[in-house]
Amino acid sequence: MHTAWFIGFMMVIGAVIGGMTNSLAIKMLFRPYTEKRIGKWKVPFTPGLIPKRHQELATQLGQMVVQYLLTAEGLGNKLKSTAFMDAMNEWLRSELEKLLRSEQTVANILEEKLGVDQPKQAFVQKTEEIIERSYNRFFAERRHQPIGEVLPVGVSKKLDESVPLVATFLLERGQTLFSSEEGKERLSQMIDRFLLNKGTLGNMISMFLGNERLVDKLQPELMKFMRDAGTKRMVEDILHKEWHKLKQKDVAMIESHLNKEDIIQYVTSSIEKNVPLYQWIEQPFYKWTGSFEERLLTEWVPKMVDATSDLLASHLEGLLERLHLEEIVREQVEAFSVERLEELVLTISKREFKMITYLGALLGGMIGFIQGLVVLLLG
Structure with missing residues (x-):
């Protein structure tokens, strides 16, 4: 009876030590969050492993993301995949259809999104400026020819x-x-x-x-x-x-008989009256897009998606370099608090950590059993 109590006691001690050791090891991954000192003496193993290696972890994660996760080849394959292309076509068609059938006007979009004041007048004024520059350039270059x-x-x-x-x-x-x-x-x-x-x-x-x-x-x-x-x-x-x-x-002879302002005004007015774009600016989309809506949705959208996908895929490597993705990931991980990181890891792996603790207790108990037997045999 004494032998059974002794072996049981050794197993319990071993299990407690094993479980507590594993639990402590898990907690020391994250805690303490900061370095602890007694006077000038630094307490060993503080801060915890992850807080201590936070910057290194951020750097390694940044490199891993760029080199193995978000690679140009992988993203390019995703962009060219049938599922992605179909999803993009469907989304763009849906959004474009809403716009083409809305009461919105080009002028509204330019005013609200780009801050352009009185878009039609701005376009007309810009047209007039272009015509004037062309007129001046023509006679400046050709006046004596x-x-x-x-x-x-x-x-x-x-x-x-x-x-x-x-x-x-x-x-x-x-x-x-x-x-x-x-x-x-x-x-x-x-x-x-x-x-x-x-x-x-x-x-x-x-x-x-x-x-x-x-x-x-x-x-x-x-x-x-x-x-x-x-x-x-x-x-x-x-x-x-x-x-x-x-x-x-010389061309100057013709220039002397022309009224520059009248010509510019006439050409500008003719363009404004005869080019549909200037009327479309202030008309709701549904009034002028009906004639080519079907063609736009069924022909142009797939071509636009395909062309955009090809363009992005061919320039992804350069784009990723310019984005400095590695630095972005590193900065984000560095800014991520250790407390939040611990909470996140424990939320995901809580069950596994418990199993590690139980496994430590089980191994400790087994070691205690073996130690008890050894003590009895040697005694």
Whole structure:
């Protein structure tokens, strides 16, 4: 009976020592949180292992995350995975569909999100500034060049080919004018002025022939003159010569006849009225996106997602370097309190730590049993 009590006592002592030792070892991973001193003497094993190695742990975690967890290759594979692409397509389609069918306007978004005041007026003003800069740059660079050199080759050739058409048009308009009663009246007035300027000779002609008879005689001849092929060739030659002279003149000649402000205002106003973008800015999305909503959602969204995914995947390594992910992880872990870290680890591994404590008690009890037997045998 004495032997059984002795062995049992040794087992209990061993179990208590083993369990308490393991429990203490687990607690010493985290505690004490700070260094303890008795006077100038530092208490051994303070602070605990993790508080003492907090910075090293943060550095190692940062390196581990960058080198083994969030790698460019792993993230690239995730970005190109079918599941991720499908999820992104679905999300983007859903968000875009809400926007396209909303009462929101481009102007609202620019004002609320980007702080742009009166977006349409700002766009119009920016357009006007661009046109003005283009106008100034054009004449600054071309002012002293001949017009013929400035004109595009195709335009110059087209204008050269248009001379016969212009000559024909002018002669036809002249025939139409002088064959009408209005034209005949104007011709009569021209003859009157001509004869008045000739003094006595003009009065004598008017007296003997009469103005009306002279008009009747001149009008048919004038019409024949305008219909004559030679007249057409003469007009063409005149136009060709004048056009050739004009091409030799500097662009500055044209600039001197232009009103810069009027031209800029006209071009800006034309763009504002004829480019739909300027009207869309202040209209709700649903009013102008309906015509291409389906195409945008079914064709453009997948292409945008695919292109964005390819772009990110091809530049991930550089992006991760610029993000300094290792430093971010290190700083976050360093900022993480040891108390919170202990709570987190114990919450996750509480059962396992208890099992380690029980295992220590079990091993201690077994050692106590063996020690008891050894003592009895040697005694």
